[in-house]
Structures are given as C-alpha cells and as structure tokens.
Amino acid sequence: MQIHFIAIGGSAMHNLALALEHKGYVVTGSDDVIFEPSKSRLEQKNLLPLEFGWFPEKIHDELDAVILGMHAKPDNPELLKAQQLGLKIYSYPEFLFEQSKHKTRVVIGGSHGKTTITSMILHVLDYNDINVDYMVGAQLEGFDRMVHLTEENDFIVLEGDEYLSSPIDRRPKFHLYQPNIALLSGIAWDHINVFPTYENYVEQFRIFVDSIVKGGSITYNEEDSEVKNVVEATENPIRKFPYITPKYRVEEGVTLLDTPEGEMPIEVFGKHNLNNLAGAKWICQQMGVDEADFYEAVASFVGASKRLxxxxxxxxxxxxxxxxxxxxxxxxxxxxxxxxxxxxxxxxxxxxxxxxxxxxxxxxxxxxxxxxxxxxxxxxxxxxxxxxxxxxxxxxxxxxxxxxxxxxxxxxxxxxxxxxxxxxxxxxxxxxxxxxxxxxxxxxxxxxxxx
Structure with missing residues (x-):
C-alpha cells in the first residue's frame, strides 16, 4: 500500500504516518511547516519531507490513498491534483475506520476526560498483556506511538474527538467510527467556532450515541445531567451502563480508592479523574479484564502527557x-x-x-x-x-x-x-x-x- 499524507506534521497525522510505516506501508507526505516533536519523529523513520510546501507532482496514479489533515486548506494544490486523478481521499477518522471495519471498535467520547480514560484503558490492557490497536490523543509512558494498527488484533480503542474530520468533511470525527462499545464522559460546550450554539454542540453527541452499532453498548457518566439526557433519550437498541464517581479519600497528599479489597493508593487524583477511572473500569470489563486485575493495573497509572x-x-x-x-x-x-x-x-x-x-x-x-x-x-x-x-x-x-x-x-x-x-x-x-x-x-x- 502506498499512502500520501497531505499535512503530515500534525500531532495526530504524524502518529498515523508512523503507525502505517510500522505496519509496512510505503508512506510519503507534505506540509508547509512541521514543529517538534513531529519533525524529529518523522525524520527518524525517513518520513520527513525533504522540503516544506505543497508539491502536486507527489500525487500520482500509483497511490492507493491520500489522507487529508485538518491543517490543509480546501484549495490545497495536492488535494486538487488528487481529486483530479480520482484518487481515494480519506480524512484521518475515515482511514481509521477503514483499518478497523472488521474489529470491535471501542470509542471514548466526551467534552472532557476522553484522553485520560483512553489512556487508562490502554495502560490496564498493556499491564495485562492484552494486545489491541489504538489511537489516543496524548503520549503515554511505555508506548512508542499514539497510533497502533495491525491486521491481527481483535479490538481497537479510539479516542473519539468531536472536532471536524477534514477541510472537505465537516462531520465530527467521532461520527465516523461506528462503535461497538462506546463511552460518554461529559458534555460541556466547546469549539464554538464550529458549533455556535450549545444546542448544536449537544446534537453532535446525540448523533454519536445513535451511531453505535445496534446491539452494542454505551457506558456513560450518570452524574452529568446532559449525558444522562442524551443517552436515555436514544431509541438506538443498545445496552446502557451508567457509572458514578467511586468512593475515595485523600490523606497526606495520597488519594485512597475504595475497592472490594479495601483502600488502595493510586497515582492520579481529583474527583474528575476518579470518575474517569470508573468509566475505564466498565470498558475494561467489557473487554475481558477482571475487576481485580483492573485495580491492580490502574494503581500504577500516572496519567497521560500534559494531563495533571x-x-x-x-x-x-x-x-x-x-x-x-x-x-x-x-x-x-x-x-x-x-x-x-x-x-x-x-x-x-x-x-x-x-x-x-x-x-x-x-x-x-x-x-x-x-x-x-x-x-x-x-x-x-x-x-x-x-x-x-x-x-x-x-x-x-x-x-x-x-x-x-x-x-x-x-x-x-x-x-x-x-x-x-x-x-x-x-x-x-x-x-x-x-x-x-x-x-x-x-x-x-x-x-x-x-x-
């Protein structure tokens, strides 16, 4: 497979490029500017463009697909050439769905907490030697990349962002994943340049819940009234698993989580992170992790990069x-x-x-x-x-x-x-x-x- 990235330097895009290179694809890309750490990471794998800018000559009939990043404009010369040649053009989330059509898709959505919850899940699965594909929005300790794609893994865990898919696809990213197992952590108005009213923003989460595969499940934060309303109102025939913040206390700067085996010290803290932990536990259990194994693993989770x-x-x-x-x-x-x-x-x-x-x-x-x-x-x-x-x-x-x-x-x-x-x-x-x-x-x- 030969894949070309238009705007390869983005945080998400360069990680997908690295994942496809690791998978054995032939990867090329362009961008008008690339910052660290993307620049060094692409250079290490010989994926850094030789010069910055847009070069229509990089687009040719031998390409199997073009992946278009949000940083590009609708009149990007490489995009126009790809359209002219009739090449298959994917947005970032479209391509992830294409790579996971035959997998069980686990999608973590919400205005806040989704990166932390996705990271917790991946940490617990890794601790328990359960191999999955994934895409997460922050660098995790012990993980080489933020995106990992294989042919053999049964599950893919995706952080479900509500921002737009590409310059020519104005749908929120998480509308494209069609989850089998989904989580919704909270709804609080954001991205007003795209969703100018609160009602319009909430509607995106209704669409997300309705996009869950029939017979699938939604795990949701029952303490968030808007989330509760959205989930309870859906007519999609899915299973619904509510969760709440577990009991905990703080003693001398250490957070102690109440578990069936007694109090357990954990590295993360704050009511919102304990709420995130409860959601992650539900998802991990649906993926085959026993409750006791979850607690043992999550005790060593120190958080995602840039999150507390x-x-x-x-x-x-x-x-x-x-x-x-x-x-x-x-x-x-x-x-x-x-x-x-x-x-x-x-x-x-x-x-x-x-x-x-x-x-x-x-x-x-x-x-x-x-x-x-x-x-x-x-x-x-x-x-x-x-x-x-x-x-x-x-x-x-x-x-x-x-x-x-x-x-x-x-x-x-x-x-x-x-x-x-x-x-x-x-x-x-x-x-x-x-x-x-x-x-x-x-x-x-x-x-x-x-x-």
Missing amino acids: EKIAESSNKVAYKDFAHSPSKVRATTMAVKEQYPQRKLIACLELHTYSSLNLDFLKEYDGALDSADEALVFYSPEAIKIKRLQEVSSAQIEKAFNKQGVNVFTDANTFKEYLFSQEFDETALLLMSSGNYGGLDFGKLKSHFQ
Missing part, C-alpha cells in the same frame, strides 16, 4: 501543568489540586489561548472556574485575538467573566513571567493550565524555583 502532569516537587512545594483550557476542565482541575493539597496555597494560572476561550460571548462560561484557587492568574495575548480576528477583549471583561475577587489578568508575557518568578513557593501548589506556552514560559527556569 507533575513537573517539579520538593518537600513543601509542588508544580503541575495541565492541558485544561475549557471552563469545565479548568474548574475540575483546579478543584482537584486544591483537594489534594488543602493545606497549601494554590496559585492557579490559566492561559486563554483557544478560539472559544477568547470569544466574548463564550467568556461567561468561565464564571467560577477558578474559585478553588487561593490566587488566580489569567494570561492572554491581545495579538492572538487579532490573529483569530475576534472582537477585542479587555482585562475588565475577563475579570468580570471569572467572577472571582482578586483575579490577576496579564496581557504581556514578560510581565506575567516576572510576576510568577517573583513568588515565594513555600507551602504552595502551582497549577499551570494551557494548550499554549504563556508566550514562551521557560519551564526549566520555573522548575529551579522548586528545588
């Missing part, structure tokens, strides 16, 4: 970074760190970086999201607002949106960094939440403050 990742610690101070940026994730993550370190001052930093978080109409969704923090710092770049061609947002409007007394809003990266590095971190928990990097924050320098 501990970056520094000494005797009386600790620092975490987290990918959280949507209101529901920010609220849950901030609460989790405060619950884990109740005696310490919690400094919570949030970068407003995405289209949704910088949208004036959406900002009100952040009301109360940082309430668990003792000190809240919010950073955003007015330049990012201009680049995204959004209506100008003022510091006063952001302060009002968070509705928290004393929230500090920064619009200059250097001023934010100077303030952060001037802090005394003794008896403190620092939480950095962003899908960006705070205008170039030096994490190495920050770590030195926690020695």
Whole structure:
C-alpha cells in the first residue's frame, strides 16, 4: 500500500504516518511547516519531507490513498491534483475506520476526560498483556506511538474527538467510527467556532450515541445531567451502563480508592479523574479484564502527557501543568489540586489561548472556574485575538467573566513571567493550565524555583 499524507506534521497525522510505516506501508507526505516533536519523529523513520510546501507532482496514479489533515486548506494544490486523478481521499477518522471495519471498535467520547480514560484503558490492557490497536490523543509512558494498527488484533480503542474530520468533511470525527462499545464522559460546550450554539454542540453527541452499532453498548457518566439526557433519550437498541464517581479519600497528599479489597493508593487524583477511572473500569470489563486485575493495573497509572502532569516537587512545594483550557476542565482541575493539597496555597494560572476561550460571548462560561484557587492568574495575548480576528477583549471583561475577587489578568508575557518568578513557593501548589506556552514560559527556569 502506498499512502500520501497531505499535512503530515500534525500531532495526530504524524502518529498515523508512523503507525502505517510500522505496519509496512510505503508512506510519503507534505506540509508547509512541521514543529517538534513531529519533525524529529518523522525524520527518524525517513518520513520527513525533504522540503516544506505543497508539491502536486507527489500525487500520482500509483497511490492507493491520500489522507487529508485538518491543517490543509480546501484549495490545497495536492488535494486538487488528487481529486483530479480520482484518487481515494480519506480524512484521518475515515482511514481509521477503514483499518478497523472488521474489529470491535471501542470509542471514548466526551467534552472532557476522553484522553485520560483512553489512556487508562490502554495502560490496564498493556499491564495485562492484552494486545489491541489504538489511537489516543496524548503520549503515554511505555508506548512508542499514539497510533497502533495491525491486521491481527481483535479490538481497537479510539479516542473519539468531536472536532471536524477534514477541510472537505465537516462531520465530527467521532461520527465516523461506528462503535461497538462506546463511552460518554461529559458534555460541556466547546469549539464554538464550529458549533455556535450549545444546542448544536449537544446534537453532535446525540448523533454519536445513535451511531453505535445496534446491539452494542454505551457506558456513560450518570452524574452529568446532559449525558444522562442524551443517552436515555436514544431509541438506538443498545445496552446502557451508567457509572458514578467511586468512593475515595485523600490523606497526606495520597488519594485512597475504595475497592472490594479495601483502600488502595493510586497515582492520579481529583474527583474528575476518579470518575474517569470508573468509566475505564466498565470498558475494561467489557473487554475481558477482571475487576481485580483492573485495580491492580490502574494503581500504577500516572496519567497521560500534559494531563495533571507533575513537573517539579520538593518537600513543601509542588508544580503541575495541565492541558485544561475549557471552563469545565479548568474548574475540575483546579478543584482537584486544591483537594489534594488543602493545606497549601494554590496559585492557579490559566492561559486563554483557544478560539472559544477568547470569544466574548463564550467568556461567561468561565464564571467560577477558578474559585478553588487561593490566587488566580489569567494570561492572554491581545495579538492572538487579532490573529483569530475576534472582537477585542479587555482585562475588565475577563475579570468580570471569572467572577472571582482578586483575579490577576496579564496581557504581556514578560510581565506575567516576572510576576510568577517573583513568588515565594513555600507551602504552595502551582497549577499551570494551557494548550499554549504563556508566550514562551521557560519551564526549566520555573522548575529551579522548586528545588
């Protein structure tokens, strides 16, 4: 099989390219820019384009398929050539479905928690020597790639993202997988550039539940009222397995999970992660893992990359970074760190970086999201607002949106960094939440403050 990737450098796309190379396919690709770590990982397997840009001559009749990434535009010259030649063009999720048509497809969906739940499942399966195909949105400890595809494995575990499939396929990715076993963790409005109303966003999850193969199953977070409504309303003849947050307690910075064998210390923490764990357990049991084997395995799960990742610690101070940026994730993550370190001052930093978080109409969704923090710092770049061609947002409007007394809003990266590095971190928990990097924050320098 000869496969060409248009926009090979993306996080998801380059991992799929690596997976197909590992499977023995002939892989080529193009992109106009490729950042690390994609660049080095592609180079290591001789998949890095010799020069950046789009080259229609790379598209020819010998190709079995072209995979089109979201980074490309509808008028991409390579795409136009592929269409002209009548080649088979797949979006990323379409190709994953094509590779898994004859497998049992396990799809983890939800506005939040899906990466962590998928990662937990893969960790437990790996611990128990159960081989599966997979696609997950974060790098996992002990796994070479974020995508793994074979001919022989019976199961494939897929993180089900609700974002669009490709520039020419405006369907959410998770609508294309047709799961046999599905999970829905939560629904909280996001991606407002694509789903302009809350109702429109919720509708995507209804379609997802209705896309489950007849006779399949949906495992769902019963504590989320919107999830409960969506699942209970479906007329799809599927089995329904609700789950709730299990009992747990925190003692001296250690989370103890209540299990049939007694209390068990675990590495992850926070109510939202314990809720994720309950969902992962249900899915693993449906995949043949005994409850006792699940608990034994999950005890050593330390989390997915960039999800409540501990970056520094000494005797009386600790620092975490987290990918959280949507209101529901920010609220849950901030609460989790405060619950884990109740005696310490919690400094919570949030970068407003995405289209949704910088949208004036959406900002009100952040009301109360940082309430668990003792000190809240919010950073955003007015330049990012201009680049995204959004209506100008003022510091006063952001302060009002968070509705928290004393929230500090920064619009200059250097001023934010100077303030952060001037802090005394003794008896403190620092939480950095962003899908960006705070205008170039030096994490190495920050770590030195926690020695």
